[in-house]
Amino acid sequence: MVQTIKGIAASDGIATAEAYLLVQPDLSFDKKSISDADAEISRLKDAIAKSDDELTKIRDIAKVSLGDDEAQVFDAHKMILADPEFTGAVEQQVKDQKVNAEQALNDVSNNFIQIFEGMTDNAYMQERAADVRDVTKRVMAHLLGVELPNPSLIDHEVIIVAHDLTPSDTAQLNKKYVKGFVTDIGGRTAHSAIMARSLELPAVVGTDSITKDAKDGDKIILDGLNGAAILDPSDEDIKHYNKLASDFAAEKAEWEKLKDEATVTADGKHFDVAANIGTPDDLQGVIDNGAEGIGLYRTEFLYMQSEELPTEDDQFEAYKKVLEGMKGKPVVVRTMDIGGDKHLPYLPLPDEMNPFLGYRAIRISLDKQDIFRTQLRALLRASAFGNLRIMFPMIGTLQEFRDAKKVFEEEKAKLVADNVKVSDDIQLGMMMEVPAAAILADQFAKEVDFFSIGTNDLIQYTMAADRGNEHVSYLYQPYNPSILRLVKHVIESAHKEGKWAGMCGEAAGDNIMVPLLLAMGLDEYSMSATSVLRVRSLMKKLSTADLKDLADRAVNESITNEDNKKLVEEYMNK
Ligand SMILES: C=C(OP(=O)(O)O)C(=O)O
Numbered sequence: 001m002v003q004t005i006k007g008i009a010a011s012d013g014i015a016t017a018e019a020y021l022l023v024q025p026d027l028s029f030d031k032k033s034i035s036d037a038d039a040e041i042s043r044l045k046d047a048i049a050k051s052d053d054e055l056t057k058i059r060d061i062a063k064v065s066l067g068d069d070e071a072q073v074f075d076a077h078k079m080i081l082a083d084p085e086f087t088g089a090v091e092q093q094v095k096d097q098k099v100n101a102e103q104a105l106n107d108v109s110n111n112f113i114q115i116f117e118g119m120t121d122n123a124y125m126q127e128r129a130a131d132v133r134d135v136t137k138r139v140m141a142h143l144l145g146v147e148l149p150n151p152s153l154i155d156h157e158v159i160i161v162a163h164d165l166t167p168s169d170t171a172q173l174n175k176k177y178v179k180g181f182v183t184d185i186g187g188r189t190a191h192s193a194i195m196a197r198s199l200e201l202p203a204v205v206g207t208d209s210i211t212k213d214a215k216d217g218d219k220i221i222l223d224g225l226n227g228a229a230i231l232d233p234s235d236e237d238i239k240h241y242n243k244l245a246s247d248f249a250a251e252k253a254e255w256e257k258l259k260d261e262a263t264v265t266a267d268g269k270h271f272d273v274a275a276n277i278g279t280p281d282d283l284q285g286v287i288d289n290g291a292e293g294i295g296l297y298r299t300e301f302l303y304m305q306s307e308e309l310p311t312e313d314d315q316f317e318a319y320k321k322v323l324e325g326m327k328g329k330p331v332v333v334r335t336m337d338i339g340g341d342k343h344l345p346y347l348p349l350p351d352e353m354n355p356f357l358g359y360r361a362i363r364i365s366l367d368k369q370d371i372f373r374t375q376l377r378a379l380l381r382a383s384a385f386g387n388l389r390i391m392f393p394m395i396g397t398l399q400e401f402r403d404a405k406k407v408f409e410e411e412k413a414k415l416v417a418d419n420v421k422v423s424d425d426i427q428l429g430m431m432m433e434v435p436a437a438a439i440l441a442d443q444f445a446k447e448v449d450f451f452s453i454g455t456n457d458l459i460q461y462t463m464a465a466d467r468g469n470e471h472v473s474y475l476y477q478p479y480n481p482s483i484l485r486l487v488k489h490v491i492e493s494a495h496k497e498g499k500w501a502g503m504c505g506e507a508a509g510d511n512i513m514v515p516l517l518l519a520m521g522l523d524e525y526s527m528s529a530t531s532v533l534r535v536r537s538l539m540k541k542l543s544t545a546d547l548k549d550l551a552d553r554a555v556n557e558s559i560t561n562e563d564n565k566k567l568v569e570e571y572m573n574k
């Protein structure tokens with residue numbers, strides 16, 4: 001029977017395919033005493049052999065679909081299974097303690113994880129903890145006779161159905177077969193949603209119940225334009241959505257014509273429309289969509305897609321590739337923004353009550369300076385190959401900016417002393433995403449070269465509403481006058497000091513927000529590459545002089561987000 005499940009539209013597009021449930025099974029078990037240790041050990045050996053076969057299959061497919069680097073992790077898992085120190089210890093535990101294999105595996109694995117994670121001065125060994133955890137999960141699943149989802153084995157077109165997708169899950173999706181995704185939780189500015197937009201995959205998040213509603217193999221239509229998943233669609237539904245998909249394609253074809261044009265408003269003012277990227281692989285999308293620069297390169301994905309801390313050379317190659325690829329157009333690289341919802345398996349962070357308010361971004365970089373310095377050196381070396389700008393994430397106090405800048409200057413001086421070629425005009429800026437900094441923008445503006453407003457976090461912190469929590473997603477209010485006042489203050493403060501202000505949060509590509517931002521004089525708009533041409537087309541129709549009064553009313557007279565949405569919609573429909 002047809003069932004329509006509503007959610008939050010997270011990435012444009014329509015897709016139809018079979019559901020693939022990416023849901024972790026229950027791996028809980030009871031501790032049992034056993035009398036026949038040999039039988040238990042043979043059960044364990046059987047589970048290990050099955051896990052090994054499965055890993056071989058996954059590795060071979062991952063090699064073809066994702067590449068050698070991504071496939072390597074599965075070899076590391078196979079090595080653990082072949083290591084007598086690990087498997088022998090589990091067998092010994094069964095014999096000595098007379099416990100079931102599940103309990104023995106769990107005990108030994110926890111022991112290994114604890115030892116590895118404790119090696120705080122050896123990043124390589126710390127990473128092995130994540131591998132042990134993964135392998136244990138696989139063997140445990142076989143012992144319990146349940147199946148783990150193996151997304152790398154997908155070999156036909158599917159729509160991923162999941163409770164949530166972490167950014168690293170999203171990074172592993174093979175675009176050839178994955179046509180979109182739909183989740184129980186999450187909001188429009190959660191990182192998995194942002195990645196869906198850069199991969200041009202339709203996505204719907206925050207449905208609350210999709211993992212209960214859909215079964216593996218169900219036919220699903222995913223409507224990423226309106227935020228709905230249609231299960232078991234009727235012929236009528238299929239016809240309706242085919243039409244919607246073809247209308248969307250026609251609109252896109254119209255925008256496509258603006259690809260090689262600069263972004264100019266109806267009254268002849270030029271603004272920069274730039275793109276956000278996560279990895280050098282996103283570069284092609286930026287070029288295909290005619291962006292005028294990269295306004296945000298989220299470098300943490302480089303760290304997340306790696307098995308260990310990326311070396312200075314690895315990073316240098318990635319940054320150089322992006323800078324060269326942009327052929328002199330500006331590239332704003334943001335230093336590592338780990339923490340919050342972004343984790344590194346090889347850099348265990350403390351468990352926190354409020355990770356988004358915790359140890360993250362510049363706070364980690366200033367604390368673990370060896371990681372920060374490696375990144376800055378790689379950036380400095382790459383600066384010789386293009387137009388590099390650097391910004392720091394989550395700056396809350398002027399002292400943090402000064403400290404970060406000092407580290408940058410120190411690394412630059414060292415490289416110059418070693419005769420390494422570095423650019424002499426690298427702009428240094430900051431994300432404006434902590435309300436305390438936005439309020440003091442006038443003071444920050446004296447010391448930075450530019451601001452880039454991160455509305456995803458600025459709104460979350462100003463409204464005190466978790467950006468990834470669908471129950472409070474109604475508080476994601478970019479047009480709320482409180483947010484608009486902060487934004488206006490940031491832009492005016494920059495301009496007073498002769499600096500420029502951009503925006504790289506999702507609001508920069510929002511049809512309601514753009515007219516207000518144009519009136520406030522925001523200089524640069526950075527968004528998912530797939531939004532660039534839509535925004536360029538919108539700006540072409542607008543005249544900044546006409547918008548002044550609209551923005552004044554939105555900032556000074558309106559009370560709610562909805563007031564302002566209506567105000568702009570009425571203006572646009574005039
Ligand atoms: C662009 C931003 O950064 P991120 O989404 O990576 O936190 C933001 O917070 O608006």
Ligand SMILES: [Mg+2]
Pocket residue numbers: 433454456457
């Ligand atoms: Mg942010």
